[in-house]
Amino acid sequence: MTSDTDAPVTVPARRGRPGYDRDRVLEIAVQLFNEQGYDATSVADLAQRLGLTKSALYHHFASKEELLAVALDQALSSLEAVLDDPRAQEGPASDRLRHVIRSATDVLVAQLPSVTLLLRVRGNSPVEQSALERRRLFDHRVTRLVAEAQREGDVRTDVDAAVVARLIFGMINSVVEWYRPGGSVDGDRLGHDIMTIALDGLQSHD
Amino acid sequence: MTSDTDAPVTVPARRGRPGYDRDRVLEIAVQLFNEQGYDATSVADLAQRLGLTKSALYHHFASKEELLAVALDQALSSLEAVLDDPRAQEGPASDRLRHVIRSATDVLVAQLPSVTLLLRVRGNSPVEQSALERRRLFDHRVTRLVAEAQREGDVRTDVDAAVVARLIFGMINSVVEWYRPGGSVDGDRLGHDIMTIALDGLQSHD
Numbered sequence: 001m002t003s004d005t006d007a008p009v010t011v012p013a014r015r016g017r018p019g020y021d022r023d024r025v026l027e028i029a030v031q032l033f034n035e036q037g038y039d040a041t042s043v044a045d046l047a048q049r050l051g052l053t054k055s056a057l058y059h060h061f062a063s064k065e066e067l068l069a070v071a072l073d074q075a076l077s078s079l080e081a082v083l084d085d086p087r088a089q090e091g092p093a094s095d096r097l098r099h100v101i102r103s104a105t106d107v108l109v110a111q112l113p114s115v116t117l118l119l120r121v122r123g124n125s126p127v128e129q130s131a132l133e134r135r136r137l138f139d140h141r142v143t144r145l146v147a148e149a150q151r152e153g154d155v156r157t158d159v160d161a162a163v164v165a166r167l168i169f170g171m172i173n174s175v176v177e178w179y180r181p182g183g184s185v186d187g188d189r190l191g192h193d194i195m196t197i198a199l200d201g202l203q204s205h206d
Numbered sequence: 207m208t209s210d211t212d213a214p215v216t217v218p219a220r221r222g223r224p225g226y227d228r229d230r231v232l233e234i235a236v237q238l239f240n241e242q243g244y245d246a247t248s249v250a251d252l253a254q255r256l257g258l259t260k261s262a263l264y265h266h267f268a269s270k271e272e273l274l275a276v277a278l279d280q281a282l283s284s285l286e287a288v289l290d291d292p293r294a295q296e297g298p299a300s301d302r303l304r305h306v307i308r309s310a311t312d313v314l315v316a317q318l319p320s321v322t323l324l325l326r327v328r329g330n331s332p333v334e335q336s337a338l339e340r341r342r343l344f345d346h347r348v349t350r351l352v353a354e355a356q357r358e359g360d361v362r363t364d365v366d367a368a369v370v371a372r373l374i375f376g377m378i379n380s381v382v383e384w385y386r387p388g389g390s391v392d393g394d395r396l397g398h399d400i401m402t403i404a405l406d407g408l409q410s411h412d
Contacts, residue, residue, distance in 0.1 A: 174376020201407025
């Protein structure tokens with residue numbers, strides 16, 4: 001899963017057309033998967049969109065499924081890194097929860113295409129099932145964090161921790177439905193807004 | 207769009223097989239659309255699932271698109287009724303917002319299949335575009351309600367009203383991804399939980 005862009009610059013590109021490295025092929029593939037659905041996208045569709053022959057495409061990725069696996073791994077690794085960050089590991093659970101809500105939203109905004117793809121996965125293949133399993137583990141870790149904040153007395157206990165985790169990530173994930181980079185809503189601001197609504201609620205406390 | 211079940215009971219059923227009225231055909235069709243996607247579902251698939259011939263199916267609905275139109279209209283009409291209710295029309299805006307959040311969640315829980323179908327619509331046909339337009343009008347009405355509650359001083363003004371409306375409905379709509387009737391989470395309780403988190407936040411105020 002290493003990128004061809006990691007190669008020393010003195011080595012001439014041997015693969016694909018000039019202008020296409022592995023990252024760029026992946027980016028365009030994810031865009032196409034999101035537009036017309038992964039299952040409905042053929043390798044021929046991908047090659048056409050890229051302006052490459054199928055065999056040139058196969059130099060970059062062994063299969064359509066490898067493109068999916070790499071894209072899903074990028075999204076999941078970035079989300080998992082949020083939970084592995086020291087700010088999600090140390091200190092009061094409610095502060096850690098704030099960090100997770102805010103940083104997960106930042107990941108979603110920064111990696112909108114691959115997270116969009118991840119959120120549409122339904123488990124139709126081993127690659128998709130493995131991604132769903134990693135999502136489940138992520139959800140369990142967030143649920144444990146909510147439960148810890150409840151035990152520490154900082155989060156209300158009249159709502160089940162697993163329901164809270166699902167609803168908060170429901171709010172975060174819904175951003176893929178409408179947020180567009182460069183649109184009227186500032187992506188940097190979204191993490192703050194979601195964290196504020198989730199923790200403090202809409203109600204004015206003036 | 208009236209239902210055959212509205213017909214007087216003295217009139218013998220002339221259409222379809224015994225046991226299938228128009229509502230039941232619609233229910234099974236929506237289930238199949240949600241399972242395998244509307245575009246990927248053929249009339250032959252529907253007939254097979256129903257155990258009907260295509261022509262028997264056409265006695266109930268003129269086309270696959272009519273099934274989609276009727277299902278989307280049911281979901282949208284129920285959601286619009288929430289905003290048309292006197293509890294969403296009279297009194298302080300923050301109380302009306304509470305009613306809308308709670309009742310919209312109840313609609314989603316009660317009509318999970320048709321709302322799930324609605325939320326997956328991407329605008330691939332005039333029927334889908336018209337459903338998206340009704341969703342946009344619904345969102346605008348919710349945004350106006352949030353803005354009114356902000357003007358009345360009951361909802362925080364440091365988050366844009368349109369962003370609030372999207373995030374709150376993002377949380378509500380995310381329920382289709384995991385809520386299942388008869389599962390471990392009580393559907394009657396969900397509307398309360400979402401309303402509580404949205405308005406009061408997770409933070410304990412003890």
